[in-house]
Amino acid sequence: MPNPSQLPEKDRVHGSWHSNFFSAHFNNPESVSSLMKLALTPEELEVFDLDTLRIDTDKLIDSSSLASGYSDLLAWVKLHGGEKLGVWILIEHKSRPDARAMVQILWYVALLYRMGRKPVIPILIYHGREQWRTEKSFHAFEHAKLPRSFLSLFQNRLIDFRVTFVSLREPDIKARLSELPLLKRVALRAMALIWDADVNDLVLLIEEARSVSDLQWQEFSASLKEYFVMAAKGVTIDDIRRSRQSQDPGDERMQQTLKDVEHLIYDTVDTAEQKGYDRGRVEHTSEIVRRMVQLGYTDEDIQAIVLLSEDEYSELKNRL
Missing domain, CATH: 1.10.10 (Arc Repressor Mutant, subunit A)
Structure with missing residues (x-):
């Protein structure tokens, strides 16, 4: 079994724009705390001392197939009143349905236990266009086709675990997102609407983050602009130009952000040509x-x- 460390850059399968955006905004303790608040109940959260949460920089490698995947986030958090007792939080992000997800998570959890890192709570964050139809229980998904006569005898002897599942596109998610820090909420909303997003959605996200400082916005918006250009099919140069004309000319943040997106679209086309994607x-x-x-x-x-x-x-x- 490989060591839980990053492979050399040349051996790495290119990550998607969804994964890049997710990693840019959720690879820190505050962000993992936000995802835990989204996934767990208030009673469950009370067990953890979130001030002790730390990110583990190791990347767990799924070498169960040629498609060597990487765990998205791994963190450790102390229990209230548990002295040195803590729990490992494994967070996996998916942008489309994945029939291998439960096996992949099982691989990560087994590797963590082998390393003495236990117990593990797996959380799956999903924001794909299609409905997630894969069972959230390993047993229900992997053993569903076994004969009932066999299951009645051996169900309690088969491996099972259940993943905590969060869909960013479910109907009641907006109310739950409202309890998170502003920029974390905006980032998750961007991921939820990206599939059908157009320039109007980008404008609404800019408006929603209006209260943050210019420095915070500058740091946050760099990846947001890139995400919309690369992943949102409904964002075109013509739409950007029309939107800029319809916005208040004195709104410097809005005008500059839309102008940056327009330039980024041009730069993306030029870069693609230079790389020879003919x-x-x-x-x-x-x-x-x-x-x-x-x-x-x-x-x-x-x-x-x-x-x-x-x-x-x-x-x-x-x-x-």
């Missing part, structure tokens, strides 16, 4: 993927071999 290369990669699908490779294996992000692979596969 028609021939795309067609060549498509042919490789098509052949691997025919040969029975899994999506995870193909994505790892051709070194595409989740979004890039999904878009390419949809064109096949």
Whole structure:
């Protein structure tokens, strides 16, 4: 089993823009506390001394397939009145349904227990467009097709655990988000609406964060602008220009943010051309993927071999 440390950069499968944005805003103790408040009940939260929460910089590696994945967040928090007793919090983020999610989380949890890091509470944060239909219980998902006669005899002997699941697109999430710190709330709202987002959604998020200082906004908005340009299909240069014209000319923050997004769109196009993402290369990669699908490779294996992000692979596969 590999050591729980980061692989060299050249060996890493490119992360998606969703993962990049999530990591940029939630890889610190305050953010993990916010996610715990979103996932756990008030009674459960009272057990933890959140002031003691710390991030573990180790990355757990899922080498159960060629698609070597990484745990998104790992933290440790002390129990109230427990002296040195603490709990490990494992947070996994998904931007689309993943049939391997429960096995992947089981791999991480087993590795942590082997390292003596226990107990572990796994939390899954989901914000995909499609409804998550995978069972949240390992037993219900992995053993559902076993004969009932077998289950009636061996159900209590089979491995099971349940993940705490949070969907950022569920109907009642807005009220729960309102209890979080402002910028954490805005970041999660951006992830929830990104699939159908347009420039109006970006404007609303800018308005929602109006009360933060210019320095805080500058630090936060850098990744927000990039996220909208790269992941929101409804954000175009023409829409940005029209929105700038409709906004108050004296609103410097709004005008500058929209102007930055416009420039970022241009820069993104130029960068893509410089990297040589031309028609021939795309067609060549498509042919490789098509052949691997025919040969029975899994999506995870193909994505790892051709070194595409989740979004890039999904878009390419949809064109096949």
